[in-house]
Amino acid sequence: MDIQKIREDFPILSRTVYGKPLVYLDNGATTQKPRMVVDSLVNEYYSVNANVHRGVHYLSQQATELHEASREAVRRFINARGVSEIVFTRGTTESVNLLASSFGEEFMGEGDEVIVSVMEHHSNIVPWQLLATRKGIRLKVIPMNDRGELLLDEYEKLFTERTKIVSVTQVSNVLGTVNPIKEMVRVAHAHNVPFMVDAAQSVPHMKVDVQELDADFLVFSAHKMYGPTGVGVLYGKEEWLDRLPPYQGGGEMIQHVSFEKTTFNELPFKFEAGTPDYIGTTGLAKAIDYMNAVGMERIAAHESELTAYALERLRAIPDMRMFGEAAERGAVISFLVGNIHHFDLGTLLDRLGIAVRTGHHCAQPLMQRLGVEGTVRASFALYNTKEEVDALVAGIERVRRMF
Ligand code: C6P
Numbered sequence: 001m002d003i004q005k006i007r008e009d010f011p012i013l014s015r016t017v018y019g020k021p022l023v024y025l026d027n028g029a030t031t032q033k034p035r036m037v038v039d040s041l042v043n044e045y046y047s048v049n050a051n052v053h054r055g056v057h058y059l060s061q062q063a064t065e066l067h068e069a070s071r072e073a074v075r076r077f078i079n080a081r082g083v084s085e086i087v088f089t090r091g092t093t094e095s096v097n098l099l100a101s102s103f104g105e106e107f108m109g110e111g112d113e114v115i116v117s118v119m120e121h122h123s124n125i126v127p128w129q130l131l132a133t134r135k136g137i138r139l140k141v142i143p144m145n146d147r148g149e150l151l152l153d154e155y156e157k158l159f160t161e162r163t164k165i166v167s168v169t170q171v172s173n174v175l176g177t178v179n180p181i182k183e184m185v186r187v188a189h190a191h192n193v194p195f196m197v198d199a200a201q202s203v204p205h206m207k208v209d210v211q212e213l214d215a216d217f218l219v220f221s222a223h224k225m226y227g228p229t230g231v232g233v234l235y236g237k238e239e240w241l242d243r244l245p246p247y248q249g250g251g252e253m254i255q256h257v258s259f260e261k262t263t264f265n266e267l268p269f270k271f272e273a274g275t276p277d278y279i280g281t282t283g284l285a286k287a288i289d290y291m292n293a294v295g296m297e298r299i300a301a302h303e304s305e306l307t308a309y310a311l312e313r314l315r316a317i318p319d320m321r322m323f324g325e326a327a328e329r330g331a332v333i334s335f336l337v338g339n340i341h342h343f344d345l346g347t348l349l350d351r352l353g354i355a356v357r358t359g360h361h362c363a364q365p366l367m368q369r370l371g372v373e374g375t376v377r378a379s380f381a382l383y384n385t386k387e388e389v390d391a392l393v394a395g396i397e398r399v400r401r402m403f
Pocket of ligand 1 (some may be wrong): 026030091092093094121123124169171172198200201357361
């Protein structure tokens with residue numbers, strides 16, 4: 001992989017901050033965008049813009065074709081059986097809210113249970129909690145060991161006749177743990193319970209195949225995979241989506257409306273009320289093209305090598321405390337150094353041009369389990385280099401000396 005050539009596709013990577021070259025290590029929050037993705041947004045606004053699925057005119061038809069071609073690109077990317085299984089949303093968070101609301105409405109009642117894990121992002125906790133308040137359902141939590149690996153024996157024990165759904169992240173945004181989702185789905189299915197995969201932190205880094213995982217639902221955001229903000233995906237098996245009620249009402253999601261009775265559109269439009277972000281979905285398709293052109297295996301291999309290198313170098317720093325030592329891990333490293341506050345470390349690294357994330361990473365229950373208020377997190381993407389890891393290590397050493 002020619003990293004320097006790849007970096008040229010991302011104009012922002014050559015900028016400076018505080019007069020220092022930018023070292024962008026906050027890819028778990030959002031990735032930077034290659035030129036071809038941004039160009040596609042501009043081009044579509046300038047030459048194709050018209051509302052989709054509504055007009056008989058040329059532009060509307062062309063915009064609709066682009067939008068639906070993007071759905072097909074997503075289908076192929078995650079190997080769904082059909083485009084009816086790909087629902088466009090605003091992002092992972094909206095996808096989980098859609099599912100919790102719709103699934104909860106149809107299939108859950110007082111005393112029913114949802115299984116989540118201790119390492120979930122707030123977006124995969126709070127939507128279920130809202131349901132808990134509304135409908136009296138209960139959350140059950142899969143615990144983990146001190147390396148940050150879920151305890152599968154404990155997971156199995158959580159199932160009861162009241163368990164209605166399992167919802168777990170494939171990769172932790174804090175620990176980097178890659179959970180054994182395929183095995184966990186198999187266990188859920190043995191109990192006749194469907195499984196939702198939060199793939200926000202996996203889809204950008206590894207090949208994800210919904211049929212191989214046998215996932216019933218899978219959610220992710222375009223902006224974490226080199227695509228634009230404001231677009232996301234809810235994948236659902238057709239047999240499930242068919243049985244779920246609509247989430248929001250409005251245009252597009254209807255077949256016929258009268259004041260007496262409304263009938264709903266076919267899948268996936270039943271879940272897509274209002275004008276979709278059709279420019280954004282084209283950007284997502286371009287991001288998928290970009291990742292495919294580099295190659296998912298090559299992206300995974302590069303990031304794995306970079307993470308191994310970073311782990312080795314960071315571990316050599318005195319007073320380094322790392323969070324997450326799972327055998328299977330992604331390109332995320334959380335740490336604290338001595339008693340330097342995570343916020344101070346992050347702020348001082350920023351002054352050196354190094355962008356990392358600090359705080360609870362929208363995973364406060366996990367912070368509680370780790371016994372910390374927050375951590376510093378470095379998260380890598382396909383354009384990061386060993387020199388950037390060296391800059392991070394040198395930056396941390398410098399901050400240590402200051403303290
Ligand atoms: N995590 C991070 O810095 P949205 O914001 O809807 O695109 O994604 C939410 C989300 C859901 N699940 C996981 C595992 C995530 O990591 C995220 C987003 C970012 O870790 C922003 S908090």
